[in-house]
Amino acid sequence: xxxxxxxxxxxxxxxxxxxxxxxxxxxxxxxxxxxxxxxxxxxxxxxxxxxxxxxxxxxxxxxxxxxxxxxxxxxxxxxxxxxxxxxxxxxxxxxxxxxxxxxxxxxxxxxxxxxxxxxxxxxxxxxxxxxxxxxxxxxxxxxxxxxxxxxxxxxxxxxxxxxxxxxxxxxxxxxxxxxxxxxxxxxxxxxxxxxxxxxxxxxxxxxxxxxxxxxxxxxxxxxxxxxxxxxxxxxxxxxxxxxxxxxxxxxxxxxxxxxxxxxxxxxxxxxxxxxxxxxxxxxxxxxxxxxxxxxxxxxxxxxxxxxxxxxxxxxxxxxxxxxxxxxxxxxxxxxxxxxxxxxxxxxxxxxxxxxxxxxxxxxxxxxxxxxxx
Numbered sequence: 001x002x003x004x005x006x007x008x009x010x011x012x013x014x015x016x017x018x019x020x021x022x023x024x025x026x027x028x029x030x031x032x033x034x035x036x037x038x039x040x041x042x043x044x045x046x047x048x049x050x051x052x053x054x055x056x057x058x059x060x061x062x063x064x065x066x067x068x069x070x071x072x073x074x075x076x077x078x079x080x081x082x083x084x085x086x087x088x089x090x091x092x093x094x095x096x097x098x099x100x101x102x103x104x105x106x107x108x109x110x111x112x113x114x115x116x117x118x119x120x121x122x123x124x125x126x127x128x129x130x131x132x133x134x135x136x137x138x139x140x141x142x143x144x145x146x147x148x149x150x151x152x153x154x155x156x157x158x159x160x161x162x163x164x165x166x167x168x169x170x171x172x173x174x175x176x177x178x179x180x181x182x183x184x185x186x187x188x189x190x191x192x193x194x195x196x197x198x199x200x201x202x203x204x205x206x207x208x209x210x211x212x213x214x215x216x217x218x219x220x221x222x223x224x225x226x227x228x229x230x231x232x233x234x235x236x237x238x239x240x241x242x243x244x245x246x247x248x249x250x251x252x253x254x255x256x257x258x259x260x261x262x263x264x265x266x267x268x269x270x271x272x273x274x275x276x277x278x279x280x281x282x283x284x285x286x287x288x289x290x291x292x293x294x295x296x297x298x299x300x301x302x303x304x305x306x307x308x309x310x311x312x313x314x315x316x317x318x319x320x321x322x323x324x325x326x327x328x329x330x331x332x333x334x335x336x337x338x339x340x341x342x343x344x345x346x347x348x349x350x351x352x353x354x355x356x357x358x359x360x361x362x363x364x365x366x367x368x369x370x371x372x373x
Contacts, residue, residue, distance in 0.1 A: 001120070001121045001122075001123070001124025001125055001128065002124040002127055002128045002131070002147070002150050003063065003064075003067060003124075003128070003146075003147030003148070003150045003151045004124065004125065004128060004147070005124055005125045005126070005127065005128015005129045005131075005132065006128045006129070006131055006132035006135070006143040006144075006146060006147040006150075007067070007070070007128075007132060007143050007144060007147060010132055010133075010136045010140055010143055011028075013136070013140060014070075014079075014140050015028070015076065015079065017140065018073070018074070018075060018076045018079065019076060020076045020079075024076060027080070028079065028080065028083045030327065031080065031083055031084050031087060032083050032084075032086060032087040033087070033323050033326055033327045034087065034327070035084055035086075035087025035088045035091060036087050036090075036091040036319065036320075036323045037320050037323040037324060037327065038320075039087070039088050039091045039092075040091040040092075040094070040095050040316045040317075040319035040320050040323065041095075041313060041316030041317050041319070041320055042316065043055055043058075043059065043091060043092035043095060043096060043312075043316060044095040044096065044099065044312040044313045044314070044315050044316020044317070044319070045310075045312060045313040045316060046092075046312070047092075047095070047096040047099055047166065047312035048099075048166070048310055048311070048312040048313055051164050051165075051166050052096050052099060052100045052103065052164060052165050052166050052312070053158065053162055053163075053164045053165075055092045055096045055312075056092070056093055056096045056097060056100065056158055056162070057155060057158055057159060058089060058092050059089060059090050059091070059092030059093030059094075059096065060090075060093060060151055060154050060155040060158060061089070061151075061155055062085065062086065062088070062089020062090050062092070063086060063089065063090040063093070063151050064148050064149075064151035064152045064154075064155060065085075065089075065148075066082045066083070066085050066086035066089065066090070067086075067144050067145075067147045067148035067151060068144070068145065068148040069081075069082035069085075070082050070083075070144045071141040071142075071144030071145045071148065072141075091319065094315075094319055095312065095315035095316040095318065095319045096312060096315070097117060098114065098117065098300055098304070098315045098318070099166070099304075099311045099312040099315045100165050100166075101113040101114060101117055102301075102304040102307070102311050102315070103165035103166050103311070104165055107301075107305055108249075108250070109246070110301035110304055110305075111245050111246065111249040111254060111257075111297050111298050111300075111301040111302075112245055112246025112249065112297075113301070114241075114245075114296075114297035114298075114300040114301050115240070115241035115242060115244075115245030115246060115297040116241070116242055117241075117297070118237065118241035118242075118293070118296060118297050119237070119238045119239075119241040119242030119243075120242075122234050122237040122238040122241065122242075123234075123238055125234060126231065126234035126235070126238070128147075129230075131143070131146070166312070185314070185317060188306070189306060189362075190303055190306040190307075190314060192358075192362045192363075193299055193302060193303040193306075194303070194317060194318065194321040195321075195358070196258070196262075196295075196299055196355055196358065196359060197296075197299050197300075197303070197318055197321040197322055197325070198321040198322070198324055198325045199262075199325065199351060199352065199354070199355040199358075200261075200262070200265070200292065200295045200296060200299065200325070200352070200355065201321070201322040201323075201324070201325025201326050201329065202324075202325035202326075202328055202329040202332075202351060203265055203269075203292065203325075203329070203348050203351055203352045203355075204292050204325075204326075204329070205325055205326040205327075205328075205329030205330055205333075206329035206330065206332060206333040206344055206347070206348045206351075207269070207288065207329075207333075207344075207345075207348060209329060209330035209333050209334065210330070210333040210334065210337050210344045211229065211272075211285070213337060214272075214337070214341060214344075214345075215229065215281065217341060218341050219275075219276075219277070219278075219281065221278070225278055228282070229281070229282065229285055232282055232285055232286055232289070233285060233286075233289045236286050236289040236290050236293065237289055237293045240289075240290055240293035240294060241293050241296075241297055244294075245293075245294070245297050245298070248294070249298065249301075254298050254301065254302045255302075255359075255363045255364070257294055257295075257298045258294075258295055258298050258299060258302070258359050258363060259356060259359045259360060259363070260291070260294065261291045261292065261293075261294035261295035261298070262291075262295060262352055262353075262355040262356035262359050263291075263353070263356045264287065264288075264290070264291030264294070265288055265291040265292050265295070265352045266349050266350075266352040266353040266355075266356060267287070267291070267349075268284060268285075268287045268288025268289075268290075268291050268292075269288060269345045269346075269348045269349035269352065270345070270349050271283075271284035271287060271288070272284045272285065272288065272345055273342055273345050273346070300315075300318060303315075303318055332344075332347065333347070333348070
């Protein structure tokens with residue numbers, strides 16, 4: 001995730017140097033998300049068949065190579081091909097990593113494990129842009145090369161130190177995945193959790209896609225203040241997912257934590273609309289981030305309870321639901337923002353409150369039935 005964060009601040013400048021603009025940048029982002037949406041379930045299912053370690057290795061290797069291609073690109077079409085390959089290959093990493101954590105944690109510890117994964121990602125996303133901005137002063141290509149080297153180093157660590165957690169457990173049954181089985185999952189309790197995962201990713205992506213424009217146009221913030229907001233979001237995410245999730249899950253249980261997070265995120269959207277200055281906005285953004293951070297790992301842990309021997313495939317569908325939310329969230333928030341500055345936040349508040357209502361109706365108890373694939 002440091003490699004991912006390294007290139008975030010320089011991508012707009014990089015594509016401008018290659019003669020591209022905003023529309024081309026939008027295509028780059030959309031293509032990456034689309035490839036993840038399509039291929040994450042495939043890699044998850046393959047990890048059930050071949051094991052976690054080889055699929056994680058493929059994902060990290062693909063990301064390292066495509067970052068290198070980005071740094072070597074001399075024309076925009078080369079960036080487009082690299083970004084497409086990155087979406088296809090790097091989508092192997094996240095669902096398999098979540099499956100690996102589920103393999104190695106007891107059910108009552110799974111939310112804490114997913115939270116630590118989220119915290120590690122958050123640290124990378126916080127550190128990466130700081131390094132990327134500094135390295136770009138020397139060369140716009142340098143962050144891509146450093147990010148590629150970091151990914152290759154991660155691959156080396158995986159190959160040497162990471163044990164396999166899922167060796168050939170379901171080689172025969174994993175071949176029975178098909179569209180009928182996916183439809184059955186969607187109509188099962190696991191499918192209801194996929195809907196909540198979509199809603200929370202939708203809410204987070206809507207917020208992240210529009211908050212910078214909102215504070216600049218509505219509150220007149222400078223770029224340093226916008227950067228401070230992102231630092232607050234990263235710090236809260238790391239603290240909640242790295243430290244608080246485990247104890248809170250033991251204290252309150254997964255269902256209560258999901259409901260509180262859904263309700264809190266809806267309230268957080270409303271608090272942002274009421275904020276009139278930097279300090280009040282920092283508090284509101286921190287509250288919203290805290291609520292969102294509670295839900296993600298808890299939903300990931302809860303859906304894993306239904307997977308049985310097919311956890312890789314189910315985590316792939318999990319990644320697809322989250323990718324859908326990240327695609328449609330900004331597409332929804334942008335036009336609403338053009339209509340009226342407050343509309344994306346009012347809409348996000350309603351969407352997440354709908355998630356809270358659904359969680360009251362659809363989440364029940366601790367009895368889990370493994371998926372029939």
